[in-house]
Amino acid sequence: MHPPIEDYALIGDLQTAGLVGRDGSIDWLCLPRFDSAACFAALLGDRDNGHWRLAPADHEARADRSYRGDSLVLDTEWTTGTGRVRVTDFMPQRDRAPDVVRIVEGLEGSVEMRGVLRLRFDYGRVVPWVRHVDGCRVAVAGPDSVWLSADPQVTTYGQGYSTRSDFTVEAGEKVAFVLTWHPSHRPRPRRIDPHEALQCTLDDWKEWSARCTYEGPHRDAVIRSLITLKALTYAPTGGIVAAATTSLPEEIGGVRNWDYRYCWLRDATLTLNALLSAGYTEEAGAWRDWLLRAVAGSPADLQIMYGLAGERRLPEAELPWLTGYSGSAPVRIGNAAVDQLQLDVYGEVLDSLFLARNAGLEDKPHAWNIQRALLAFLQKNWRQPDEGLWEVRGPRRHFVHSKVMAWAAADRAIRTAEAHPGLKADLDAWREMRDEVHREVCEKGYDPERGTFTQYYGSEELDAATLLIPRVGFLPGDDPRVIGTVDAVRRELTYAAGPDGAGGARAGLVRRYSADRGDGSHATDGLPGEEGAFLVCSFWLADALYLTGRPKEAQELFDRLLELRTDLGLLAEEYDPVSGCQLGNFPQAFSHIGLIGTAFTLAGMPKAD
Numbered sequence: 001m002h003p004p005i006e007d008y009a010l011i012g013d014l015q016t017a018g019l020v021g022r023d024g025s026i027d028w029l030c031l032p033r034f035d036s037a038a039c040f041a042a043l044l045g046d047r048d049n050g051h052w053r054l055a056p057a058d059h060e061a062r063a064d065r066s067y068r069g070d071s072l073v074l075d076t077e078w079t080t081g082t083g084r085v086r087v088t089d090f091m092p093q094r095d096r097a098p099d100v101v102r103i104v105e106g107l108e109g110s111v112e113m114r115g116v117l118r119l120r121f122d123y124g125r126v127v128p129w130v131r132h133v134d135g136c137r138v139a140v141a142g143p144d145s146v147w148l149s150a151d152p153q154v155t156t157y158g159q160g161y162s163t164r165s166d167f168t169v170e171a172g173e174k175v176a177f178v179l180t181w182h183p184s185h186r187p188r189p190r191r192i193d194p195h196e197a198l199q200c201t202l203d204d205w206k207e208w209s210a211r212c213t214y215e216g217p218h219r220d221a222v223i224r225s226l227i228t229l230k231a232l233t234y235a236p237t238g239g240i241v242a243a244a245t246t247s248l249p250e251e252i253g254g255v256r257n258w259d260y261r262y263c264w265l266r267d268a269t270l271t272l273n274a275l276l277s278a279g280y281t282e283e284a285g286a287w288r289d290w291l292l293r294a295v296a297g298s299p300a301d302l303q304i305m306y307g308l309a310g311e312r313r314l315p316e317a318e319l320p321w322l323t324g325y326s327g328s329a330p331v332r333i334g335n336a337a338v339d340q341l342q343l344d345v346y347g348e349v350l351d352s353l354f355l356a357r358n359a360g361l362e363d364k365p366h367a368w369n370i371q372r373a374l375l376a377f378l379q380k381n382w383r384q385p386d387e388g389l390w391e392v393r394g395p396r397r398h399f400v401h402s403k404v405m406a407w408a409a410a411d412r413a414i415r416t417a418e419a420h421p422g423l424k425a426d427l428d429a430w431r432e433m434r435d436e437v438h439r440e441v442c443e444k445g446y447d448p449e450r451g452t453f454t455q456y457y458g459s460e461e462l463d464a465a466t467l468l469i470p471r472v473g474f475l476p477g478d479d480p481r482v483i484g485t486v487d488a489v490r491r492e493l494t495y496a497a498g499p500d501g502a503g504g505a506r507a508g509l510v511r512r513y514s515a516d517r518g519d520g521s522h523a524t525d526g527l528p529g530e531e532g533a534f535l536v537c538s539f540w541l542a543d544a545l546y547l548t549g550r551p552k553e554a555q556e557l558f559d560r561l562l563e564l565r566t567d568l569g570l571l572a573e574e575y576d577p578v579s580g581c582q583l584g585n586f587p588q589a590f591s592h593i594g595l596i597g598t599a600f601t602l603a604g605m606p607k608a609d
Contacts (some may be wrong), residue, residue: 127161
């Protein structure tokens with residue numbers, strides 16, 4: 001079995017990211033980009049698929065870890081029977097080549113250290129050829145080349161298709177390792193000074209974190225979520241990946257394993273809101289610009305997700321040589337959901353651009369033309385069934401959330417044109433569409449007997465996405481239909497506390513949609529197996545409780561959600577209320593965006609929307 005997902009820490013350089021286990025092993029790292037092939041893939045297989053462990057030789061050593069201040073620099077302090085050492089792991093923001101730096105510092109006594117570096121390119125499949133060059137060990141296979149340099153007092157040697165090092169650190173001594181990737185056909189990259197790089201990295205993060213304008217409760221949690229969101233940003237383009245990983249399962253041993261190393265339009269408005277609300281206008285502007293580049297073209301060709309630079313082709317494939325996290329196969333790269341029709345993304349895009357304009361981001365001359373074209377497509381196609389927000393791999397349906405976001409698209413266009421009379425607009429047609437969508441959703445998507453909006457027209461199933469109805473302004477929070485929907489979601493989609501109130505931290509967590517048919521497959525998506533509580537949906541419930549006049553209950557739920565974070569303040573996509581473990585790809589941008597948004601809501605602070 002693999003370590004629990006929450007045992008991993010995130011390091012990154014704003015172009016890729018790695019996961020460092022509590023045992024000192026880097027088990028996941030894709031170079032040079034988030035979506036590149038992994039050179040450490042033990043997370044989805046075993047140690048033979050690539051990892052880099054650096055820890056005391058004493059297997060009984062105790063580890064305590066933390067991020068250094070408001071940064072992405074990880075400190076792990078190890079206590080052994082003979083002394084204490086600190087291992088500092090980080091990735092400096094790169095000049096050209098990506099670097100992973102690991103610095104061992106003796107704190108007390110004397111500690112024997114052991115390093116094992118096992119590089120495996122192409123997601124753990126390719127064993128590189130390793131040789132010595134100028135005091136470094138160089139691993140090469142095909143297009144990939146990795147250089148490992150270490151301080152002179154460390155001797156590295158090959159053993160069992162790995163690079164090993166055994167050394168002793170005394171109090172006051174420091175030993176540094178630098179691992180650098182570059183294309184194998186290019187000259188060797190310049191070696192960085194690891195200690196200088198550490199100070200520069202700390203300074204970069206300190207300066208960035210100081211820009212946060214949030215001063216409400218739980219500021220540390222908000223800052224950590226913002227740092228995580230920044231860490232998942234691909235700096236060259238401004239795109240933000242949904243997560244740093246692929247194929248971490250939604251159910252241990254199950255098949256719900258997807259690649260999240262891409263940029264989803266569904267995240268657009270909430271991401272932009274989080275960045276703008278916290279004062280990060282530069283990052284918000286870069287995300288908005290990425291969005292405009294990605295969606296440029298025919299509105300009929302709009303995708304639900306894109307690559308880091310706006311790439312459209314993300315073909316899905318399975319990697320049979322990887323056994324999966326804790327046996328959860330298949331391991332997938334790419335994402336076939338890219339070809340789905342999800343009409344809600346049109347609303348997300350128009351809502352995002354409306355938000356950006358209102359927040360004062362510099363307007364782009366072509367942005368309004370893109371919005372008009374997207375709305376023109378939606379006017380003709382909003383009545384079509386689609387795959388919906390949750391990317392179901394079953395039949396298309398008339399999902400209520402998709403229709404609500406079609407309403408939002410028309411609403412944002414109307415409000416923009418009304419505020420800026422000089423813009424070309426067909427207000428009469430847009431108002432007609434907005435009214436028609438609203439009328440149809442209230443007639444066909446609402447169950448008057450149960451007093452709730454349903455997942456799709458004519459269904460009995462519920463959908464946590466309907467919690468967003470008051471947030472997008474479709475209906476006010478005090479509307480009886482909204483209150484009824486919130487109550488129905490709490491009644492049918494949340495986990496209850498255990499006997500005698502046990503499981504308090506788990507109570508009230510929200511599933512995405514209704515339970516299975518009884519034959520082992522979900523009524524909504526047709527896939528086998530179960531999944532955990534979706535954390536972002538749980539944050540949506542806290543928001544909805546607040547908006548429907550129940551701030552105390554909203555605060556109680558938010559406090560429980562904060563308890564689910566790892567010791568480093570990180571959240572995956574889901575939480576398993578049975579095992580008490582996190583599930584799904586990690587760390588998950590959407591979960592952290594939800595945390596930021598709810599913190600602002602409960603603090604009563606103004607948000608960008």
